[in-house]
Amino acid sequence: MIFSKIYNYKQIISQNSYYFNSNGVYVIFIYENIKELIMGIKSIILAAGKGTRMKSEKSKGLHTIFDKTLLGYVLDAVNGTHMIEQSYVIVGHQAEAVTKFVEENYGNNAKTILQTPQLGTGHAVSMACEDLDNFDGEVIILCGDTPLITSNTLANFIDAHKDNKADITVMSAIFENPKNYGRIVRNIDQTLKKIVEEKDATREEKQIQEINAGIYCINWQKVKKAFSELKSNNAQGEYYLTDIIAWGVKKNLNVQAFTLKDNTEILGINSKVQLAEAAKILNNRNLKKLMEKGVTIVDPATTWISEDTEIGTDTIVYPSVYINGKNKIGNNCQIGPMSHIRGNCQVGNHVRIGNFVEIKNSIIKDNTNVSHLSYVGDSELGSHVNIGAGTITANYNPVTKVKNRTIIGDYANTGSNSVLVAPIQLEEGAFVAAGAVATKNVKAWALALSRAPMKVFENWVKKTKEQ
Ligand code: UD1
Ligand code: CA
Secondary structure, three states: OOOEEEEOOOOOOOEOOEOOOOOOOOEEEEOOOHHHHHHOEEEEEEEOOOOHHHOOOOOHHHOEEOOEEHHHHHHHHHHHOOOEEEEEEEEEOEHHHHHHHHHHHHOOOEEEEEOOOOOOHHHHHHOOHHHHOOOOOEEEEEEOOOOOOOHHHHHHHHHHHHHOOOOEEEEEEEOOOOOOOOEEEEOOOOOEEEEEOHHHOOHHHHOOOEEEEEEEEEEHHHHOOHHHHOOOOOOOOOOOHHHHHHHHHHOOOOEEEEEOOOHHHHOOOOOHHHHHHHHHHHHHHHHHHHHHOOOEEOOHHHOEEOOOEEEOOOOEEOOOOEEOOOEEEOOOOEEOOOEEEOOOEEEOOOOEEEEOEEEEOOEEOOOOEEEEOOEEEOEEEOOOOEEOOOOEEEOEEOOOOEEOOEEEOOOOEEOOOOEEEOOEEEOOOOEEOOOOEEOOOEOOOOEEOOOOOOOOOOOHHHHHHHO
């Protein structure tokens, strides 16, 4: 959202790096995230649990889809609303690693709060009470294990909460198979009554298909008291966040549910099976977006493309391609089958990246071919370059641990099975012949050969057999 405003008085707007002091001068101020300033909403993200069902040493929030952590997806969705000024991430299990991740990647508007021991989701939220004591606004609460939630849905959810003038809004969804989720229990008149966890539910309650998505929006000053009044007399002996619904109803607060349309958005990751399911859903979303923009994807079932990859129109992606990280690929390219693009790659137009080719951290200009069995890492390839089958850029020195660059000029060629030992430069039109191990730069239009001369022994086979 772009918003411009004219200030004629001394004003300081401080939001991260946005800082203003205009001292009586007219200033035109464009601030993209103006909603954050107006709304003053904070978020609490629960990520302290052990994630027992993942059967892993790693904290659940640090498991990844396309190398991005589950917690990262949630924080990006929150930040993408441009409505949330600050997030508190509740950490516990593997607290050090999770804190390091949050500080390094989201430190500008997120901080972590330690929860030890972990006595349940309600207890987790209560850890933020001290920080938020005087906060007079709305707080949204999410779980760090629902990476498919989108900014759009969160924004609609907050808007609905405001439109309803609600004190508590819980996100719900209708699931055909609601197993393991908390169920939304309603009164006969459809108003909310409570949430009951699977483990505490009666047989009738287990039939309810409306589930708790685990995302809430609350008026902090009205609801904060709930967190000191929650009880742990339930099947798991935990302080359940879900009990704020019944608490709010009892206090005559305005308690609402916001029912989601796209159920996939709130898939909670509790196991490796669900992690794979979520990855597939996320990937399908990315592929659909690309196809809608004019990319041909021959077989979406075997193609994986990260959300940070842009691809131009009329590029064809053949089966079994895996593209990870942030990349930009141009128009009319052919990728695959069976190519692996590992991130930070800029590929021009009319480029061919063929079977069993791996590309990483490289620039490839227009009309260049890397058609078969090659590795191109930390490289810059000009246009009209032809990389022969089996060419390897030897970019990494495992002794010094240094990665070096390979620079290849326009119209250069490499023969099959050549190794380019970086740092190295092939100037325009240079030719490295098949089987070469190139360790020195090659001048423009020169030929580089490094191979033992071939010897032929006439009738050698025949004679050997006769002996
Ligand atoms: C929770 C909800 C359930 C809902 C589901 C949606 C409760 C009691 N249940 O169940 O109604 O349908 O989410 O996905 O809230 N956590 C902490 N500290 C703790 C315990 C948990 O930070 O002491 C964190 C976890 O790391 C996780 C989140 O809270 O990110 C949810 O915990 P989890 O154990 O996954 O709850 P569910 O059983 O899925
Ligand atoms: Ca969960």
